[in-house]
Amino acid sequence: MRILVAEDLYLLREGMVHLIEACGHEVVATAATGPETLDALLAHRPDVSVVDVRMPPTQSDEGLRAALAARRALPGLPILILSQHVEQLYARELLADGSGGVGYLLKESVFDADQFIGSLERVAAGGTAMDPAVIAKLLSASPPERGLSQLTEREYQVLGLMAEGLSNQAIGRRLFLSDSAISKYTTSMFGRLGIADDDDTNRRVRAVLTYLNQP
Amino acid sequence: MRRVGAWAAAAVVGFVRACAVAAVTLLVPAVWAGAVALGWSWGPANPWSWLLPVLLVGAGSLVLTRPVCRAVRALVARWGGRALPAGYRQAPPVVRMSTGFWWNGFSYERTRRDALMDQHWRIRWRDPANLRDLRFVAVAGFTAGPVAALPPLALAAAALGLARPEAPARLLGALGLLLAVGSAPYAWRVVIPVAERFLRPSRAMALAERVAELTAQRADATVAQAAEIRRIERDLHDGAQARLVALGLSLTTAQLLVERDPERAKALMRDAQDGAKASLAELRGLIQGISPPVLTERGLVDAVRALALDLRLNVSVETETPVRADAPIESAVYFGVAELLTNAVKHGGATRAGVTFRQDDHGLVVEVEDDGSGGVRERPGGGLAGLRRRLDAFDGSLEITSPPGGPTHVRMTVPCEYS
Secondary structure (H helix, E strand, O other), rough: EEEEOOOOHHHHHHHHHHHHHHHHOOEEEEEOOHHHHHHHHHHOOOEEEEEOOOOOOOOOHHHHHHHHHHHHOOOOOOEEEEEOOOOHHHHHHOOOOOOOOOEEEEHHHHHOHHHHHHHHHHOOOOEEEEEEEEEEEHHOOOOOOOHHHHHOHHHHHHHHHHHHOOHHHHHHHOOOOOOHHHHHHHHHHHHOOOOOOOOOHHHHHHHHHOOOOOO | HHHHHHHHHHHHHHHHHHHHHHHHHHHHHHHHHHHHHHHHHHOOOOOHHHHHHHHHHHHHHHHHHHHHHHHHHHHHHHHHOOOOOOOOOOOOOOOOOOOEEEEEOOEEEEHHHHHHHHHHHHHHHOOOHHHHHHHHHHHHHOHHHHHHHHHHHHHHHHHHHHHOOOHHHHHHHHHHHHHHHHHHHHHHHHHHHHHHOOOOHHHHHHHHHHHHHHHHHHHHHHHHHHHHHHHHHHHHHHHHHHHHHHHHHHHHHHHHHHOOOOOHHHHHHHHOOOOOOHHHHHHHHHHHHOOOOOHHHHHHHHHHHHHHOOOOOOEEEOOOOOEEEEEEEEHHHHHHHHHHHHHHHHOOOOEEEEEEEEHHHHHHHEEEEEOOOOOOOOOOOOOHHHHHHHHHHHHHHHHHEEOOOOEEEEEEEOOOOOO
8 A cells, every 4th residue: 555654753753654664565755744744645645644633833733634634625535543642523523524534543553563554454445443442432422312322232332343443254253243143233223324225335434423423 | 659658768768877877977077076176165375275186186086097987888888789898908827937936927026925916006007098098087077978967967957947936947947857858868878989989999009919819829829730740740650650661671571582482572572562552541641631632732612522522411512702812721711611511420410511612802701501400519629619729820710600409500701811
């Protein structure tokens, strides 16, 4: 894959580049500020980008804003946001356009190289990779709204894991169920949420959006 | 008929008030007039006959002015509904020094009793309020006093005039009665503007008070800040720092074992990874408690929105105007809102809450309302007292209305010179 790394701290940026190259992918560009990130995203159109939230020059949410602006210009441009902390607010903003291909993980997710590269590949393919902490917060948030209340407890669990970005096989392993059981749950869940039958990735993203109670 | 009754009641009440105001404001001028009359009766040409009257005037003025002014303030507060700040000097605490002497803020004394006495006299006689009180007594004696004395004097004239058989005297008596009844509801009111003009703390007194207030606030703020810094230091020292040492140890050991026992080396590396994750989680919590990253990245309103998403509570966040404030204020208000919302969930059992931000020329106003069980009270040393102290540092205010059974409504304000 052609990957862009946007991170202001030199050590982390270099470490990430090494890791990605060690896994056999190509780093097409690096960026250290918000404006640089936006330019690089639009110029290179990488298969997937790793972007930090807080960046110079203002040390505010420059990275996130650059990512959102790039996705407004190029809908569906795959971006994985890496941050020292996760906020539901940012997760909702990333998922709001409903086109998938976004991820939002804690920086320490790079400790597990296989999983990190897996997340990158998922996002590049138009799926989602959400940090379990965000999902856990969502699960403990106020009572579910808009259709989610019709789900059974098991379906709700499956949806939570789906929101993290896990595949059916991975969900099955997590819940000690067979693949066919999981796909039965997902089908009934899509039906209850009134999500039409188009391609699977899209359906998963839309289910997650419903889960994040976005209109 | 009813209007006549109401008028009569107002006249009676006004008459009583006028008598009270006249008695209080004319007390010191009466002493002065009495002293002059005394000197006159002993023979105005002889200087010795004026010695006692002069002493009498001095003593009367010095002893009576403060009680008279306190009484006027009480009357104005009670009938006029306006509390006038007195602005008298307050005594600082008397403390014993390591030398055994007592320091009262002015001088060292051998015993506590001496120190207190010395302090009392200094504070009582060097108070700039004395001059102001004296001035008020002199002014009121010629303005509010005579006007308030009008209804009782007119009534006395009426009683005297109506008792006489001659027609002119009776006519004057009737006029006096008319005047007494007509002026009774209004005559006492003159004391309010006079007191407001002459009994307010002077500029110098107000400044002195402000300095004292700011000194106290500064002491509060520095103590709170020092405690906070100590807490952060302790958390870093016991948490992240210790974990990083352990991490380094694991890596060193792994390096030694990598040739001989690669399996164990790998296990140690995994341990090191887990340790790094744990210390990162710890640091995240610590940073969240010092200054939430969202606040730095997005400002106050979005930080409160993010906070609302993480609570088990339905929170609506509304802002009528864009909100911009300095970082310390944003931080104080943010932690205030966080405190109020968590209280609403934990103690009030609230299910809904609303946060409203408004900023205009007067400053920043934040209102937090929840449907919890109410009965919220400020306890010394509690979270709300801490919030009040934090807002005090910016001259802000905190108003809590929380009847039992709810809803609880809290209003925080920070004036514009800070926001």
